[in-house]
Every structure is written in C-alpha cells, then in structure tokens.
Amino acid sequence: MDGTPGMHRLEVEDFTVGYGAAPIVKNVSLAVQAGTVTSIIGPNGAGKSTLAKAVVGLIKPMGGRLKVDGVDLSGRTPERLARSGIGYVPQVMNVFPSLTVRENLEMGCFLRRSKTRHRLDAVFTMFPDLRSAAKRDAWTLSGGQRSMLAIGRALMPEPNVLVLDEPTAGLAPRFQTSVWEHVRTVAGLGLAVLAIEQNARLALSNSEQACVLVLGEVRRRGPGEELLADPELVSLYIGGGDGGRSLHAERTA
Ligand SMILES: Nc1ncnc2c1ncn2[C@@H]1O[C@H](COP(=O)(O)OP(=O)(O)OP(=O)(O)O)[C@@H](O)[C@H]1O
Numbered sequence: 001m002d003g004t005p006g007m008h009r010l011e012v013e014d015f016t017v018g019y020g021a022a023p024i025v026k027n028v029s030l031a032v033q034a035g036t037v038t039s040i041i042g043p044n045g046a047g048k049s050t051l052a053k054a055v056v057g058l059i060k061p062m063g064g065r066l067k068v069d070g071v072d073l074s075g076r077t078p079e080r081l082a083r084s085g086i087g088y089v090p091q092v093m094n095v096f097p098s099l100t101v102r103e104n105l106e107m108g109c110f111l112r113r114s115k116t117r118h119r120l121d122a123v124f125t126m127f128p129d130l131r132s133a134a135k136r137d138a139w140t141l142s143g144g145q146r147s148m149l150a151i152g153r154a155l156m157p158e159p160n161v162l163v164l165d166e167p168t169a170g171l172a173p174r175f176q177t178s179v180w181e182h183v184r185t186v187a188g189l190g191l192a193v194l195a196i197e198q199n200a201r202l203a204l205s206n207s208e209q210a211c212v213l214v215l216g217e218v219r220r221r222g223p224g225e226e227l228l229a230d231p232e233l234v235s236l237y238i239g240g241g242d243g244g245r246s247l248h249a250e251r252t253a
C-alpha cells in the first residue's frame with residue numbers, strides 16, 4: 001500500500017508449509033508480476049488453499065521466503081502483510097452474511113479508515129451491481145454477487161497484491177466468466193494477482209502464468225495459453241470440455 005501503482009511483484013521462494021510435522025506444500029516457488037495473473041490449479045487436497053494461507057500469513061511456513069517488490073516479508077503476521085499491501089479473498093466464509101453490502105466493504109477498509117469513502121466509490125464503480133445492492137444484507141445476494149462482494153472487500157484497502165482462493169466455486173459458468181472478467185480488470189489496475197481456480201480451462205485462458213499443484217508440489221508451470229495447448233495436460237486435467245472437473249477426479253491418496 002505504498003501508493004506506487006503498477007510496480008508490484010510477489011515472490012514466493014521455496015515455500016514449505018504444513019499444519020503439523022508433515023509438509024503439505026513442498027518447495028513451491030513462484031513469481032507474479034504486476035498487472036498479471038498467475039493461477040494455481042490442481043486436484044482437491046493438493047494444498048492450494050494451504051499455499052494461499054501461507055502467502056497471506058495465516059500459516060507460518062516451515063521454510064521459504066515471501067517477498068513483495070523484493071522486500072523480504074517472511075514471517076510477518078497477516079495484519080502486517082495486509083498493511084504491506086497483500087489482499088486476500090478466502091475460499092469460504094468470505095463475506096459477513098448479516099451485514100449489508102456497504103458494511104462488508106467498510107469492514108474491508110478498517111486498516112485505512114480515512115480512505116473508506118474514496119475506496120467505496122472506486123469499488124462501486126468497478127462493481128455497479130454492488131452499488132445498487134449497497135443496503136441489502138449480504139446473505140440476500142446471488143452467488144455471483146457474493147463473489148464480487150468478497151473481491152470488492154479485499155480491494156477496499158487498495159492492495160498491491162491480491163490472492164484469490166477459488167473465487168468461482170459453486171457458480172454457474174456465466175457467473176464464473178464474469179468473475180474472471182473482474183479478475184482481469186483487477187490485474188489491469190496493476191496488481192499482482194495470484195488466483196486459485198478449480199475451473200482449469202477458465203484459469204489457463206485468463207492467466208499469464210499458471211502452476212499445476214499436485215500433492216503439494218508444482219508438477220507443471222508455464223504461460224496459461226501454453227498449458228492449455230498441451231494435449232497431455234488437457235487430457236489429464238481438463239478433458240472433454242468439462243471445465244476442469246476431471247482435475248478434481250485425480251485423487252491425492
Ligand atoms: N487446518 C488444517 N489442519 C490440518 N490439515 C489440514 C488443514 N487444512 C487442510 N489440511 C489438509 O491439507 C491438505 C491440503 O488441503 P488444502 O485445503 O490446502 O487443499 P486444496 O488444494 O485447497 O483443496 P480444495 O481443492 O478441496 O480446496 C489436505 O490433506 C487437508 O486435509
């Protein structure tokens with residue numbers, strides 16, 4: 001949040017993350033350039049959310065380094081990382097159902113109270129549906145609107161980096177497409193975006209870079225379009241136009 005747009009780079013170096021003695025995520029490195037999207041795809045239980053939680057400081061990695069703009073932020077608390085400009089949209093429970101849309105957004109700005117009004121306007125401009133639903137309780141929103149609200153809330157403090165954990169989960173295809181249009185808009189603002197996505201085709205076709213995480217390790221990586229054009233990867237993880245569900249069919253056990 002140092003106010004320099006379009007200059008921010010996220011680097012994860014050799015992350016090893018787990019909840020107990022056994023690592024779940026093993027030696028994962030990735031870099032996300034400003035204004036681009038890097039996607040993480042992979043089967044259920046691969047460690048995608050675990051990686052995301054470690055990037056935002058909710059889990060302390062067993063090893064590895066986290067850098068934004070070359071500054072080492074390893075070991076910082078979630079609050080410090082948020083203050084350093086890392087925004088996060090969790091996989092579940094990412095809005096307060098009993099608060100209005102506007103209240104949810106205001107909660108997102110608690111680190112930068114003085115900016116609330118200005119940021120509300122910016123977020124409402126980006127998501128006009130949220131402006132018209134500003135006074136509604138979040139639980140009354142459609143799934144697509146709720147995803148927009150979760151993203152809008154994360155954008156309130158004007159982060160430089162945005163980590164999204166399955167922003168399209170449970171949404172009908174046309175809403176998934178719409179969420180990704182917004183993800184591209186967010187990258188267009190100059191943010192470095194790290195997105196976990198269960199719809200592999202959607203992720204790969206909207207990401208400059210992508211990683212396939214299997215059993216906590218990066219099995220494949222490359223430009224999204226390149227992976228999408230790889231027949232082996234497509235047959236393994238995407239299949240016959242099922243939107244990536246076959247990815248989830250691969251068991252981790
Ligand atoms: N709080 C926790 N404590 C212990 N183990 C956990 C915890 N959260 C997740 N795990 C385990 O870590 C592994 C990876 O889980 P994670 O949620 O990171 O996977 P994922 O790739 O995000 O899966 P999904 O596609 O279902 O969201 C799983 O084996 C899971 O059981």
Ligand SMILES: [Mg+2]
Nearest residue numbers: 048049050091
């Ligand atoms: Mg997950």
